[in-house]
Amino acid sequence: MKSKLHAIVGSFALLCIVTFWGSTLVSELFLEHGDVVAVKNGIVAAMWLFIPAMAATGASGFALARNARSRLVGVKIRRMKIIAANGFLVLLPSACFLAARGNSGQFGTDFYVVQGIELVAGAVNIVLMALNMRDGLRLSARLASRQAPAAT
DSSP: OHHHHHHHHHHHHHHHHHHHHHHHHHHHHHSOHHHHHHHHHHHHHHHHHHHHHHHHHHHHHHHHHTTOOOHHHHHHHHHHHHHHHHIIIIIHHHHHHHHHHHHTTOOSHHHHHHHHHHHHHHHHHHHHHHHHHHHHHHHTTSSOOOOOOOOO
16 A cells, blocks of 8 residues: 555656646747746645655655665665755745746846756756656566576
8 A cells, every 4th residue: 555655646746847847848948928927836836736745755655665675775765865855955946936036027047047957956856756766666566677688
């Protein structure tokens, strides 16, 4: 049951961050400032879903790993610490800053510098979360580990 919960909330959290990142990129490249503001406000509003999903992912992952001592579990835990730090120290403050600036119509250099930082940090979290998902599937034996083919 814990592993199913972990998979569901982890998948939801990854889907959220991919949606945030993709919506930001599309709005910045192809849409008007009003659409960018709507995306930024939507991301901030969605934090009430995303943050609990990330917390539940971390908590359920730690619960599953409590007695596990494999290298893969250690790698996942290290990645999760980076994901959490990146989220709370870069992504969340950036999202709030960008929504506030967008709402006041301030699309200056600082807005775009922070936007660039947010896109890079978001991409890093997407990659790390995808790697954790892959490794979680390997740990649950739903994805075969890479093995050399048997010699014939």
